[in-house]
Amino acid sequence: MADIKFYTNPMSRGQIVRWMLEEVGQSYDTEVLDYASSMKSEAYAKINPMMKVPAIVHRGKVVTECAGIIAYLADAFPEADLAPRDDEKADYYRWLFFAAGPIEQAVTNKSAGFEPTAEKGRMFGYGNFDLAVNTLADHLAAHTYVCGDRFTAADVYVGSQVMWGTQFATLPALQPFLDYGARLSSRDAYQRGKQIDGKLIAELQAAAS
Numbered sequence: 001m002a003d004i005k006f007y008t009n010p011m012s013r014g015q016i017v018r019w020m021l022e023e024v025g026q027s028y029d030t031e032v033l034d035y036a037s038s039m040k041s042e043a044y045a046k047i048n049p050m051m052k053v054p055a056i057v058h059r060g061k062v063v064t065e066c067a068g069i070i071a072y073l074a075d076a077f078p079e080a081d082l083a084p085r086d087d088e089k090a091d092y093y094r095w096l097f098f099a100a101g102p103i104e105q106a107v108t109n110k111s112a113g114f115e116p117t118a119e120k121g122r123m124f125g126y127g128n129f130d131l132a133v134n135t136l137a138d139h140l141a142a143h144t145y146v147c148g149d150r151f152t153a154a155d156v157y158v159g160s161q162v163m164w165g166t167q168f169a170t171l172p173a174l175q176p177f178l179d180y181g182a183r184l185s186s187r188d189a190y191q192r193g194k195q196i197d198g199k200l201i202a203e204l205q206a207a208a209s
């Protein structure tokens with residue numbers, strides 16, 4: 001049994017954590033949960049009372065929230081060299097939280113058909129969709145990775161948001177997003193994660209047909 005237990009569904013944000021687990025290079029056990037049944041079971045509610053995936057358990061501690069899991073794994077396995085160095089911390093925390101807060105909210109609200117009025121924008125952490133999205137795009141246009149020249153764990157989260165968003169058109173296909181996505185998707189760990197989840201998706205589809 002591996003030290004890390006990973007609860008996921010291959011068609012979920014769990015893909016983000018899968019990529020990070022592959023970057024970290026530690027062994028982990030995967031438990032695939034079904035949206036309608038095992039994710040809503042009493043047993044899983046004890047792990048994540050939100051009854052959502054992903055979640056990990058490591059050394060008896062539960063971590064949920066993709067961005068939280070990614071930052072946790074980067075710290076727990078320093079040998080992977082994905083946690084920020086001192087001079088990277090400002091960018092690392094700033095953009096990790098920006099992607100998990102304002103960007104995620106801007107995208108999900110817009111996808112759900114809701115956009116705050118200009119006046120109400122003051123109440124929303126992201127202000128308005130275009131402002132939040134262009135702020136991130138401007139940073140990525142000027143930097144190879146979130147923290148500059150070096151890939152860090154923040155890129156797993158920010159990159160996932162960007163790649164997912166441009167692929168499903170919930171984010172505009174801005175050139176800085178496309179270029180950044182191309183840099184990240186050529187990583188071996190990203191490709192391995194995709195392959196594992198792709199195989200799991202195929203198995204689930206075969207079992208359902």
Ligand SMILES: N[C@@H](CCC(=O)N[C@@H](CS)C(=O)NCC(=O)O)C(=O)O
Nearest residue numbers: 012013051052053054064065066067
């Ligand atoms: N804030 C959470 C969001 C997790 C989340 O919404 N997961 C979705 C799948 S992508 C889920 O489990 N949905 C099932 C449900 O709510 O019933 C994170 O970042 O991990």
